[in-house]
Amino acid sequence: MTTTTIKAENISKVYSLQKQKTFKEFLPALFGGKETRTKFNALSHINFEVKKGESLGIMGKNGSGKSTLLKIIAGVTKPSDGRITVLGQVAPLIELGAGFHPELTGRENVYLNGSILGFKRKEMDKLYKNIVEFSELVDFMDQPVKFYSSGMYMRLAFSVAVAEIPDILLVDEILAVGDSKFQQKCLDRIREFQNQGSTMIMVSHSVEMIGQYCTRGLLLKSGKQIYFGDITEALSKYQDLLT
Numbered sequence: 001m002t003t004t005t006i007k008a009e010n011i012s013k014v015y016s017l018q019k020q021k022t023f024k025e026f027l028p029a030l031f032g033g034k035e036t037r038t039k040f041n042a043l044s045h046i047n048f049e050v051k052k053g054e055s056l057g058i059m060g061k062n063g064s065g066k067s068t069l070l071k072i073i074a075g076v077t078k079p080s081d082g083r084i085t086v087l088g089q090v091a092p093l094i095e096l097g098a099g100f101h102p103e104l105t106g107r108e109n110v111y112l113n114g115s116i117l118g119f120k121r122k123e124m125d126k127l128y129k130n131i132v133e134f135s136e137l138v139d140f141m142d143q144p145v146k147f148y149s150s151g152m153y154m155r156l157a158f159s160v161a162v163a164e165i166p167d168i169l170l171v172d173e174i175l176a177v178g179d180s181k182f183q184q185k186c187l188d189r190i191r192e193f194q195n196q197g198s199t200m201i202m203v204s205h206s207v208e209m210i211g212q213y214c215t216r217g218l219l220l221k222s223g224k225q226i227y228f229g230d231i232t233e234a235l236s237k238y239q240d241l242l243t
C-alpha cells in the first residue's frame, strides 16, 4: 500500500438518535422503561482508495453522508464498522470554525489551530506572518473570533491549514462562504499543492469545481455508495441524480 494514501474498507456509520418524547412517554422512561433511541445509518459499506497525489471529489445531495465521511478520514469521529487507513498528515477544513475558540483572538486561534495541526510554537512563529497575510485579516488579529463573519472564519481557517504543504488536504464546502476573489486564491493554492504531490479530498456542490480539481469521484446517496471511479463518469451520474 505504498502509493495508497487513504483507504476505506467497508465503512459504516450509525448514529443513535434520541426520539422526542411526549410527557406520557417520558415518565415510564424515567423509571426504567424502554429506551426510545432509534438507529440511523449515515454511511453504509463505503469502499474507496485514494493514491498519493490524487484528488477525490465527494458528491451527493444534502444529508447523503459527505461530511460524516470527511470527519472519519480526519479522525474526528470513528466508523461504527469497517476500517479507514490514512497515511500522512491531514489538514482538515471540515467545519466552519471547528477548532476555533470564540473567546480567543484571531492570533491566539492561529496558534491553537497550528498546534492541532502538529506545528511547534517556533514553527508557528515563522509561519504566522504568512498566515495573516494570506488571510488578509491583519487588522482583525487581536479581536475575539466570535466577532468574525463566516467569511472571515473561513479565511483564517484556510490560511492556517495551507500554511505548509499538507500530505492530505480535506475541504468540505467551506470555500463557498468566501467571496469569489478569495475563493480563487484558495483554489490557486490548492492547485499549487496538487502540483507538489499533495492528496486532496473535496466536497462541493459545484460540478465545475469538482470537475476542474478532482481526478476521481465518489457519489453518495442516502449514505450509500452509488459510484466510485473516474471523475467524468462520477459527475455524469451526479447530474442524473439531481434531475
Ligand SMILES: Nc1ncnc2c1ncn2[C@@H]1O[C@H](COP(=O)(O)OP(=O)(O)O)[C@@H](O)[C@H]1O
Pocket (backbone or CB within 6 Å): 015, 016, 017, 040, 042, 060, 061, 062, 063, 064, 065, 066, 067, 068, 069
Ligand atoms: N452527530 C450526528 N448525530 C446524528 N445524526 C447525524 C450527526 N451528524 C450527521 N448526522 C446525520 O447523518 C446524515 C448525513 O449527514 P452529513 O454527513 O452531514 O451529510 P452531508 O454532509 O452529505 O450533507 C444526515 O441525515 C445527518 O442528519
Ligand SMILES: [Mg+2]
Pocket (backbone or CB within 6 Å): 066, 067, 068
Ligand atoms: Mg456536509
